[in-house]
Each structure stands twice: as structure tokens, then as C-alpha cells.
Amino acid sequence: MDRKYGEDQRKAVRQIKNELIYKIEEVFLKTFDALETQGLGDGTIAQLTQELLLSRESAIEILRRDKR
Numbered sequence: 001m002d003r004k005y006g007e008d009q010r011k012a013v014r015q016i017k018n019e020l021i022y023k024i025e026e027v028f029l030k031t032f033d034a035l036e037t038q039g040l041g042d043g044t045i046a047q048l049t050q051e052l053l054l055s056r057e058s059a060i061e062i063l064r065r066d067k068r
Contacts, residue, residue, distance in 0.1 A: 017063045017064070021060050021064070024056060024059055024060060024063075025060070028052060028056045031052060032049065032052065035049065
């Protein structure tokens with residue numbers, strides 16, 4: 001495979017990051033859907049949901065930063 005430079009490299013990096021963001025969102029959505037089937041109390045679900053949302057947002061925020 002040929003090495004990419006300049007704009008081609010930036011496009012490839014953006015594509016990789018966008019694909020990873022999509023996969024992260026999929027994993028978190030599946031996790032949120034599964035919470036209801038775990039037999040957890042409302043307070044525990046609320047706390048876990050908040051922690052998951054913060055984790056998701058942190059991961060995605062870093063990937064969305066455009067350093068290139």
C-alpha cells in the first residue's frame with residue numbers, strides 16, 4: 001500500500017476516526033438497551049447511565065478534535 005501524504009492522509013485519518021465514533025456509539029446504544037434486562041434498580045440504572053454517557057462523550061470528544 002502506498003503511503004498517503006497531505007490532504008489524502010488527513011482524509012484517511014478523518015475516515016478512521018468517524019468509523020470509530022460510529023462503532024463507539026453502537027456499543028453504547030447496545031449497552032443502554034441491555035440495562036433494562038439486568039434487573040437493576042432505577043437509581044443504579046440512572047447512575048450507570050450517567051457514567052456511561054460521560055465515558056462515551058469523553059471518548060468521542062477526543063476523536064472529534066481536529067488536530068490535523
